[in-house]
Amino acid sequence: MYLAKEDRYEKMKYLRCGNSGLHLPRVSLGLWHNFGSVDRYENMRNMLFTAFDEGITHFDLANNYGPTPGSAESNFGRIMSEDLKPYRDEMIISTKAGYYMWPGPYGDGGSRKYLMSSLDQSLKRMGLDYVDIFYHHRFDPNTPLEETMEALSDIVRSGKALYVGISNYNSEQARKAAEILKANHTPLLINQICYNMMNRWSEADHLQETMKELGAGMIVFSPLAQGVLTDRYLNGIPEDSRAKRNYFLHEDSITEEVLAKVRKLNEMAKGRGQSLADMALAWNLREDKVTSVLIGASRPEQILDNVRFLKNMEFTRDELNEIDRILS
Ligand code: NDP
Numbered sequence: 001m002y003l004a005k006e007d008r009y010e011k012m013k014y015l016r017c018g019n020s021g022l023h024l025p026r027v028s029l030g031l032w033h034n035f036g037s038v039d040r041y042e043n044m045r046n047m048l049f050t051a052f053d054e055g056i057t058h059f060d061l062a063n064n065y066g067p068t069p070g071s072a073e074s075n076f077g078r079i080m081s082e083d084l085k086p087y088r089d090e091m092i093i094s095t096k097a098g099y100y101m102w103p104g105p106y107g108d109g110g111s112r113k114y115l116m117s118s119l120d121q122s123l124k125r126m127g128l129d130y131v132d133i134f135y136h137h138r139f140d141p142n143t144p145l146e147e148t149m150e151a152l153s154d155i156v157r158s159g160k161a162l163y164v165g166i167s168n169y170n171s172e173q174a175r176k177a178a179e180i181l182k183a184n185h186t187p188l189l190i191n192q193i194c195y196n197m198m199n200r201w202s203e204a205d206h207l208q209e210t211m212k213e214l215g216a217g218m219i220v221f222s223p224l225a226q227g228v229l230t231d232r233y234l235n236g237i238p239e240d241s242r243a244k245r246n247y248f249l250h251e252d253s254i255t256e257e258v259l260a261k262v263r264k265l266n267e268m269a270k271g272r273g274q275s276l277a278d279m280a281l282a283w284n285l286r287e288d289k290v291t292s293v294l295i296g297a298s299r300p301e302q303i304l305d306n307v308r309f310l311k312n313m314e315f316t317r318d319e320l321n322e323i324d325r326i327l328s
Helices: 041-053 071-090 112-126 145-158 171-183 207-213 256-271 276-284 300-305 317-327
Strands: 014-016 023-025 027-030 058-060 092-097 131-136 161-167 188-194 217-221 292-295
Touching: 023 027, 027 041, 041 071, 041 300, 071 112, 092 112, 092 161, 112 131, 112 145, 131 145, 131 188, 145 161, 145 171, 161 171, 171 188, 171 207, 188 207, 207 217, 256 276, 256 317, 276 292, 276 300
Parallel strands: 027 058, 027 292, 058 092, 092 131, 131 161, 161 188, 188 217, 217 292
Antiparallel strands: 014 023
């Protein structure tokens, strides 16, 4: 039987999510990859236990995570019921709907029909009465935003989610969503977007500033660019890596030009006494504009590596300029 480490809250740092009363760990764990029906169950358990022992209290899922779609939620539900149940009140569990999940017109998008049915399915798969955060996974131009946001508010009122979030919404979309939610007396908790040293669309969109102004938090996915911003690919493409195993990260995208930059960043990280993964995560959290980095992992050791940076999160202005210069 799993017993969580007693010192688990001593090392992790937590930050209030926007103006809410909810504190999120600076590092959260996502179950997009490596938790599906094709993956090793023992490894998933160990990753969840390792994370929780390090003070990671937030676990992020979506209806379609797998493969097969839905299986990450089923596996997580099994581990919850067999091992983590006593810790439910210490955990923030999120799920989402917004991408294709089932055939026909009701298994995709942002309709009230899809969101309500999908959350019911997710709760069943995870064996939970409620999730802590329910997200609309992506903006849907074909559904009135009022319908999507009212569905989210009603979900909170039904008790099936405690907070609501949006994901992949830009500044303009986030502003509109927050306004409708506010009119429905449901504060917007958070926006989940992609952000890392190599993907900075949100800076041009001033999204960090927008979320702050809206009183909402921001959690960033793929903070390690799916593994590119680590030492994973410095000596070729390993057989067990995401670039070899999964079509979401193409081998072809890891070019010599990209690797040359990653090598320079890796040297810089060494100079700071950190792994490149750690430097990349610390960079994401600089100035507290981002509430939490949502990491992925394929083994427990990566999770241990990815929390070490909490001891060294500071950058000098020269270091920040050097990172920009390397990546320009
Ligand atoms: P990361 O950028 O953290 O990439 C994770 C991958 O990087 C791991 O699977 C592993 O790859 C590699 N890695 C991690 N740590 C290390 C390390 N210390 N050293 C070497 N390699 C390392 O995040 P993800 O892309 O996995 O996304 C994280 C989460 O964000 C998802 O699980 C999901 O919850 C969420 N997400 C949300 C989206 C949305 O639309 N809202 C979209 C995408 C993700 P390897 O397998 O090669 O070992």
